[in-house]
Amino acid sequence: MSVRVYVSRDAAALALGAGETAAALLAAARATEQDIQLVRIGSRGMVWLEPLVEVEVDGRRLGYGPVAATEVAALVEAGLFSGADHRLKLGVVDELPYLAKQERLTFERVGLIDPVDLDQYIAHGGYAGLRRALAMSGAQVVQEVTDSGLRGRGGAAFPTGIKWKTVLDQPAGQKYVVCNADEGDSGTFSDRMLMEGDPFCLIEGMTIAGIAVGATQGYIYLRAEYPHAQIALNEALAVARARGHLGRDVLGSGKAFELEVRMGAGAYICGEETSLLESLEGKRAEVRFRPPLPAIKGLFGRPTIINNVISLASLPVILAKGAQFYKDYGMGRSRGTLPIQLAGNIRHGGLVEKAFGVSLRELLYDFGGGSASGRPIRAVQVGGPLGAYIPESQFDVLLDYEAFTAIGALVGHGGIVAFDDTVDMAKMARYALEFCAVESCGKCTPCRIGSTRGVELMDRIMRGGQDRAPDLKLLEDLCDTMQYGSLCGLGGMTPFPVMSALKHFPEDFSRNR
Amino acid sequence: MADFDARELATVDRIVAGLADQPGALLPILHGIQQELGHIPRDAVPRIAAGLNLSRAEVHGVISFYHYFRQHAPGRHVLQVCRAEACQAVGCEATEAHARQRLGVDYHGTSADGNFTLEAAYCLGNCAAGPSVMIDNTLYGRVTPERLDQLLRQWAALQ
Numbered sequence A: 001m002s003v004r005v006y007v008s009r010d011a012a013a014l015a016l017g018a019g020e021t022a023a024a025l026l027a028a029a030r031a032t033e034q035d036i037q038l039v040r041i042g043s044r045g046m047v048w049l050e051p052l053v054e055v056e057v058d059g060r061r062l063g064y065g066p067v068a069a070t071e072v073a074a075l076v077e078a079g080l081f082s083g084a085d086h087r088l089k090l091g092v093v094d095e096l097p098y099l100a101k102q103e104r105l106t107f108e109r110v111g112l113i114d115p116v117d118l119d120q121y122i123a124h125g126g127y128a129g130l131r132r133a134l135a136m137s138g139a140q141v142v143q144e145v146t147d148s149g150l151r152g153r154g155g156a157a158f159p160t161g162i163k164w165k166t167v168l169d170q171p172a173g174q175k176y177v178v179c180n181a182d183e184g185d186s187g188t189f190s191d192r193m194l195m196e197g198d199p200f201c202l203i204e205g206m207t208i209a210g211i212a213v214g215a216t217q218g219y220i221y222l223r224a225e226y227p228h229a230q231i232a233l234n235e236a237l238a239v240a241r242a243r244g245h246l247g248r249d250v251l252g253s254g255k256a257f258e259l260e261v262r263m264g265a266g267a268y269i270c271g272e273e274t275s276l277l278e279s280l281e282g283k284r285a286e287v288r289f290r291p292p293l294p295a296i297k298g299l300f301g302r303p304t305i306i307n308n309v310i311s312l313a314s315l316p317v318i319l320a321k322g323a324q325f326y327k328d329y330g331m332g333r334s335r336g337t338l339p340i341q342l343a344g345n346i347r348h349g350g351l352v353e354k355a356f357g358v359s360l361r362e363l364l365y366d367f368g369g370g371s372a373s374g375r376p377i378r379a380v381q382v383g384g385p386l387g388a389y390i391p392e393s394q395f396d397v398l399l400d401y402e403a404f405t406a407i408g409a410l411v412g413h414g415g416i417v418a419f420d421d422t423v424d425m426a427k428m429a430r431y432a433l434e435f436c437a438v439e440s441c442g443k444c445t446p447c448r449i450g451s452t453r454g455v456e457l458m459d460r461i462m463r464g465g466q467d468r469a470p471d472l473k474l475l476e477d478l479c480d481t482m483q484y485g486s487l488c489g490l491g492g493m494t495p496f497p498v499m500s501a502l503k504h505f506p507e508d509f510s511r512n513r
Numbered sequence B: 001m002a003d004f005d006a007r008e009l010a011t012v013d014r015i016v017a018g019l020a021d022q023p024g025a026l027l028p029i030l031h032g033i034q035q036e037l038g039h040i041p042r043d044a045v046p047r048i049a050a051g052l053n054l055s056r057a058e059v060h061g062v063i064s065f066y067h068y069f070r071q072h073a074p075g076r077h078v079l080q081v082c083r084a085e086a087c088q089a090v091g092c093e094a095t096e097a098h099a100r101q102r103l104g105v106d107y108h109g110t111s112a113d114g115n116f117t118l119e120a121a122y123c124l125g126n127c128a129a130g131p132s133v134m135i136d137n138t139l140y141g142r143v144t145p146e147r148l149d150q151l152l153r154q155w156a157a158l159q
Helices: A011-015 A018-031 A069-077 A118-123 A128-134 A138-148 A160-168 A190-197 A199-213 A227-242 A273-280 A309-313 A315-321 A323-327 A360-367 A401-406 A425-439 A445-463 A469-485 A489-493 A495-504 B006-019 B026-037 B044-052 B056-065 B092-103 B145-158
Strands: A003-008 A036-041 A053-057 A060-064 A089-092 A176-181 A217-222 A258-263 A304-308 A337-344 A350-355 A377-382 A389-391 A415-420 B077-082 B116-121 B133-135 B138-140
Touching: A003 A011, A003 A018, A011 A018, A011 A190, A011 A227, A011 B138, A018 A036, A018 A069, A118 A199, A118 A227, A128 A199, A128 A315, A138 A160, A138 A199, A138 A315, A138 A323, A160 A199, A160 A304, A176 A199, A176 A273, A176 A309, A190 A199, A190 A227, A190 A309, A190 A337, A199 A217, A199 A227, A199 A258, A199 A304, A199 A309, A199 A315, A217 A227, A217 A273, A227 A258, A258 B026, A273 A304, A304 A309, A309 A315, A315 A323, A337 A360, A350 A360, A360 A377, A360 A415, A377 A425, A377 A495, A389 A495, A425 A445, A425 A489, A425 A495, A445 A469, A445 A489, A469 A489, A469 A495, A489 A495, B006 B026, B006 B044, B026 B044, B026 B056, B044 B056, B077 B092, B077 B145, B092 B116, B092 B145, B116 B145, B133 B145
Parallel strands: A003 A036, A176 A217, A176 A304, A217 A258, A337 A415, B077 B116
Antiparallel strands: A003 A053, A053 A060, A060 A089, A337 A350, A377 A389, A377 A415, B077 B133, B133 B138
């Protein structure tokens, strides 16, 4: 009877040596003539414990971590495969507080199962949502999504069901489902983890979307920086096609849906949906004017559902368990759960899926364990490079779209980047403008020129040696122009990190460098 | 046609012919060419344009728009160093400076020994274990200057 041993194949775990650890486990098992079955899984999301090794003993998965490849031989010698005690032993993984305190709906299976094993996916509740959707009319499915309260998890928080209704209401003909997997925001990796750890969940979600609005072709637009996700998705797509979960007759329903991965090419702007569509069409990814909305004239001029990975991957659970089940989580108008990513200078970085309503402080300290450096956390940036910097005095804000808007911040894609007290906030403001200059698509002037002028202005402010007041006024004016004059969120939201840094940390702007 | 030999020409034509019928074929074609040739040679542009019924300017415009596509051959390996906020919060500037100093080049440059082309990345999706770098398609976390030296030695030995 072989012992099941689990090691992640997630990119973050591999980056910390999970591949070497897995190889060392196989070698040690051979050397000691023990029979093991090594299962490669997604990551549990406890990145500081990677490479995490789990051993199944009496039906429970015991964790050891972080296990470097160099420690494997001694660990096996000490009785790893029978769950022996060791200084690296963590106990039953599901009972670790970091996991036990979460509410995993979208990430239910991530880190539990072999990501490309369709039978395991189905055994863990997969494809129940699509089966239910196939028994409903398109309008009923769209209503269910609307009733769940799901809002766009990419960051814009637009009600998903309303977007879909617009596509559903367009006359019949070619329609598309596009998944925005161009997860470019710093501090975010939930899309990547989901695609690597449970790719069938995204495939099922997109199939539900296609069936609901009558779209027969889907594209996953994946960023070039995610080669592991590309591999996992393509493996899963091949299995889904071969087993009739995709293709001309999805699960014998007579309905067609086909799906393809398309690679991006290192342009942050492609996270903006209209430039993503331009890119999919094979063009420079310049932002489109709106209207028309993508729901009316999207990919190749046809009605298109375009949603983020997490929005689409939330559909299987919503359809399987019903709108009310999902809606019962959350607060206010922010319903359901959000996979939050703890990143940057944080002790226990990783993925935490919680219902809306959890406080920033709870996330940073109860889950995150404070800074990695042990110094006080001075600021956090939530929602990527276009998100506001939030000072310690506002850490009690609850994770809720409206509560964040009220303090001039945004939830975005749920990435939280922590900085300790060594951070120079003027430098971070300068970086936000520099990033905008590098990544601007160039179509509109406030973004293209404003970002470059902003960098120059910040250089002058940081250098010092002159009266800063006129330059700070100019910076404010410039930000105002960018915010209200830019075509899309890149130029329009770059002022958020800049102005929030200036507002909350003015002392950093008055120091000569 | 100095740097464009018959083998490259055949590669470009094969990739264009194989993908031209796909909707939105240009990016898949550029990916295919770069994957096989390491870059998109200047002389490939007219062939791609002809295959897709586009102007050369349109093809060039797309190649030059995307950071990922390169018009010149890179070193034997491409080292991407993440410069984004989460990595800055854990000191990626030291890693960046070290990479520049060790390779003797700035971003987009190739080290004199031809081993590494240095590129900036704006998030590699490894934000809970920075500073992050990627060498070709292999991702590394917690890359201090010392760790970077190890990696550079290891990859240089691979050739």
